[in-house]
Amino acid sequence: MSDARSEVSVEGACDTLERLYENPDEKLAELLEYRPDDERVEAPYQVFRALANEDRLRLLEALSHGELCGCELMVILDAPQSTVATHLRKLREAALVKRRKKGKWNYYRIADTAVMELLDLAGAIHEE
Amino acid sequence: MSDARSEVSVEGACDTLERLYENPDEKLAELLEYRPDDERVEAPYQVFRALANEDRLRLLEALSHGELCGCELMVILDAPQSTVATHLRKLREAALVKRRKKGKWNYYRIADTAVMELLDLAGAIHEE
DNA sequence: CGCTCATATCGCGTTGTTACGATTTAAAAG
DNA sequence: CTTTTAAATCGTAACAACGCGATATGAGCG
Numbered sequence: 001m002s003d004a005r006s007e008v009s010v011e012g013a014c015d016t017l018e019r020l021y022e023n024p025d026e027k028l029a030e031l032l033e034y035r036p037d038d039e040r041v042e043a044p045y046q047v048f049r050a051l052a053n054e055d056r057l058r059l060l061e062a063l064s065h066g067e068l069c070g071c072e073l074m075v076i077l078d079a080p081q082s083t084v085a086t087h088l089r090k091l092r093e094a095a096l097v098k099r100r101k102k103g104k105w106n107y108y109r110i111a112d113t114a115v116m117e118l119l120d121l122a123g124a125i126h127e128e
Numbered sequence: 129m130s131d132a133r134s135e136v137s138v139e140g141a142c143d144t145l146e147r148l149y150e151n152p153d154e155k156l157a158e159l160l161e162y163r164p165d166d167e168r169v170e171a172p173y174q175v176f177r178a179l180a181n182e183d184r185l186r187l188l189e190a191l192s193h194g195e196l197c198g199c200e201l202m203v204i205l206d207a208p209q210s211t212v213a214t215h216l217r218k219l220r221e222a223a224l225v226k227r228r229k230k231g232k233w234n235y236y237r238i239a240d241t242a243v244m245e246l247l248d249l250a251g252a253i254h255e256e
Numbered sequence: 257c258g259c260t261c262a263t264a265t266c267g268c269g270t271t272g273t274t275a276c277g278a279t280t281t282a283a284a285a286g
Numbered sequence: 287c288t289t290t291t292a293a294a295t296c297g298t299a300a301c302a303a304c305g306c307g308a309t310a311t312g313a314g315c316g
Contacts, residue, residue: 016199016291016292028203031196031200031203031204032203032204034189034190034193034196034204035186035189035190035204035205035206036185036186036189036190040189040251041182041185041186041189042182043250043251043253043254043255044179044185044247044250044251044254045180045181045182045185046254047250047251047253047254048176048179048180048185048250049180049303051172051176051179051180052173052176052177052179052180052303053173053303053304054169054170054173055304057164057169057172057173057176058163058164058169061162061163061164061168061169062162062163062164065162068159068162069262070262070263071144071262071263072159075156075159075160076159076160076162076163077163078163079305079306080305080306080307081262081263081264081306082263082264082265082266082305082306082307082308083304083305083306084263085262085263085264085265086264086265086304086305086306088263089264089265094253094254095253095254096253101313103262103313103314104260104261104262104263104312104313104314105262105263105313106262106263111253112253114249114252114253115253117249118246118249118250118253119172121242121245121246121249122171122172122175122176122246123168123171123172123175124242125171125175125222125223125224125239125240125242125243125246126171126172126174126175126222126223127171144261144262181273181274183274197292198292198293199292199293207275207276208275208276208277209276209292209293209294210275210276210277210278210293210294210295210296211274211275211276212293213292213293213294213295214274214275214276214294214295215274216293217294217295229283231283231284231292232282232283232284232290232291232292232293233283233292233293234292234293
């Protein structure tokens, strides 16, 4: 994806840099160091993707009160079973919740205290 | 949206609760308290939505090194101007970055230290 | 085994997001 | 006032996420 880009897009932007700085090559090298490695971005991306949905945030808020089973979460979300199951799968894939199987039931819980810290931090940012 | 749901979906789930608990009405009331208010969910949702994109995470990582102008960010992302501008608008709407206008140029910076804390926390969660 | 019930997964129509060229706006500079 | 040039916005085609009914899986029970 970025291979296709790099041939065209950078050119125009580099013209700008040539005018802005006296030694554009050096500056360009500095800027490219600011671009993070793909791996650096991958992990938080998976987490934020899972968090970018109102119903999944509701599930996490509900689970912050303690462990709950799938059918209880259906009631809380007021959504059909397949919908809730899919949300829970995504939360699990992002390592935000853990599942405990007990007989016919599945019990879900928040995987780590960092998860609720994340929600609180995000809530605080958008309040100002 | 949840109005259309509540007529049908909850019924099946309530059957389950009736079997699970001896006083289902009481339990149901308790569960419904676990469902967070819409406002509680709205703010973090807006933030996570803005963070759920690899290029926007790259922009934030780049800006963690300090203030940068739009054309520098074009070079770093290696993406066309309109694409970068759209990403920056979304980050700004979510209050994650701030803009300083100086003549023809716009300089962007991280709005709050909480933003990078958020990225670091999210990165840590998915590592385990 | 066959039945029931909690979950998981599949299929697919709908909705939301992204990328990016083209166009517009706005601030210098000539 | 016209020309540059950085940035914003618009239009739209491609893509990804979502909702949810239908179907499958799998654990307990009779």
